[in-house]
Amino acid sequence: MPNRRDSYIFGQAQSAPAEKPVQRPEACPFCQSKAVSTLAKVITASTYWRCQSCGDMWNPERLERATRLPRRGSSW
Numbered sequence: 001m002p003n004r005r006d007s008y009i010f011g012q013a014q015s016a017p018a019e020k021p022v023q024r025p026e027a028c029p030f031c032q033s034k035a036v037s038t039l040a041k042v043i044t045a046s047t048y049w050r051c052q053s054c055g056d057m058w059n060p061e062r063l064e065r066a067t068r069l070p071r072r073g074s075s076w
């Protein structure tokens with residue numbers, strides 16, 4: 001079964017890079033709309049998402065920082 005073995009090795013090699021795959025956000029963190037989309041082909045922590053409902057943009061990396069600190073209104 002060469003295919004299975006190859007994919008196993010490939011999976012091991014993939015664990016090293018900093019950009020690990022992340023889950024697609026279920027909803028907009030601001031208005032909870034499910035109408036979120038991205039232009040990125042590969043979803044990582046730095047992938048930008050756009051909410052079609054409120055028009056806000058974010059990425060998981062940035063959102064994590066934003067939720068840890070108090071949000072300062074007009075900064076973004």
Ligand SMILES: [Zn+2]
Pocket residue numbers: 028029030031032033051052053054055056
């Ligand atoms: Zn929204």
